[in-house]
Amino acid sequence: MATSLMTRVKARVDLYTSNRARGLIQGRGRSLFKGSGEDFDDLKYYQPGDKISDIDWKATARSGEPLIRQFNEERVRHLSIVADTSAGMSATAADGTSKREAMILAAGMICFLAQKNGDLVGLVAGSEQHPVQLPARSSDGHLELLLRSIQQGTTTASGPARSDWLLERAFRVTARPTLMTIITDEAHPTVDDFSALRRLTTRHDVMVVRIADGDPLQATAMDMDVVDVDDPREVGSLARTSKRVAQDVAAYRRARGEGISEMLERLHISHVLTRGETTVVDDMIAMLRSREYRHGPH
Structure with a gap:
């Protein structure tokens, strides 16, 4: 019988966290996700x-x-995960792992935190043709279904990323104020999504977890084929060995990343760019610890 995704998440959290971080995850006797209460x-x-x-x-x-x-504080909080299940998220992350598996681990972290504190978690994912939505619940079966929905919905046939559609849908279907975690890749949300993100922040407390792409050229591993999953075609050996192409790609990715980070900072959105499955737990803990410091008592 296959191991449940939540069981795998809990094992990874225990493996990659120190005692201090584990205390943060368990909320030190109170919910990590603070609200104004009613x-x-x-x-x-x-x-x-x-x-x-x-x-x-x-x-x-x-x-x-x-x-x-x-x-x-409200006894029960509502959390929502907005997962980018586009074809690009089935590709390779910067650390050589799968971006899909890193996304599942990131979503699982949120589910684990929520369950520890008695909070509820919902999901928004999919595409315009095949939207995916799960209500906010907390049972083991629900959280497992949430992670399975992300896993099964993220394939090379999923189609290109549409962060504008995903953010618009998240706003329309998530009426109750939540702590909303958007999980996507390093290219999203784009600077063109500024207005959609700003609208989300009027209703929700938003965090963004971005998973970095693998080297699009991999010039040091010429025995490996490199295929663009968003526009399926092989990247030729000439492009992969050209220093000029490598410099241009690096400059483009750097400028794009700076633009996205500047936008998120301007909107006061907590965010992290992680290299993949091997780093996402530690990186999310650092982001959550930073949030705890900012939102905690002074």
Whole structure:
């Protein structure tokens, strides 16, 4: 009987994390994914950095000091995974592993974190012709189905990436505010997706995990065939051995990456570019630790 994907994820998380990181994953007794909550708890004096919208103006008028409303955190949070299941994600990652397997591991990390904290996870994936959507749930069977849907939906026949369609669909079908994790490759989301991403951030807390592509030329391994999965054709040996082509490709990828990073930073979206399956766990932990630092108490 084949090992479940969630079992494989849990084994990798345990293998690649230190005790300190494992404590972060388990949330140290509280949900890693902090929200504003809905249940009123108490009043406290306003401090610099508190939200102006939380000020209780009637209580403030009575006391003569600015008071803000405190809320209990919601017991159950909703998370969503937006997975790029295009043909490009079935190709090779920068570390030589499969981008699809790295994406499954990244999604599994989110599922593992959510299940530890009693949170619910949904999925948005697929294409315009074959959209995939799963509601937010937390059972073992649901999380396994979520990962299997990503695995089975990501093939060389999936078609080219359409990040504009994927982001638009994520906005339309995910009405409840969530912590939304977009998992894609290094070329996405593109700078043309700025408006769609900005709209997502008005409703959701967004993170982006980008998986780097393998060397598109592989000039040092000429015994290996190199095929572009988005536009299926073999990359010729002349292109793979040309220094000029290599320089142009490197410059293009560098400029594209800088543009995407600048866009995500401008939108205050947590993001990471990982080399593949061998690095995605550690890289996501670093990103989540950075989020914990920014959103935690000061």
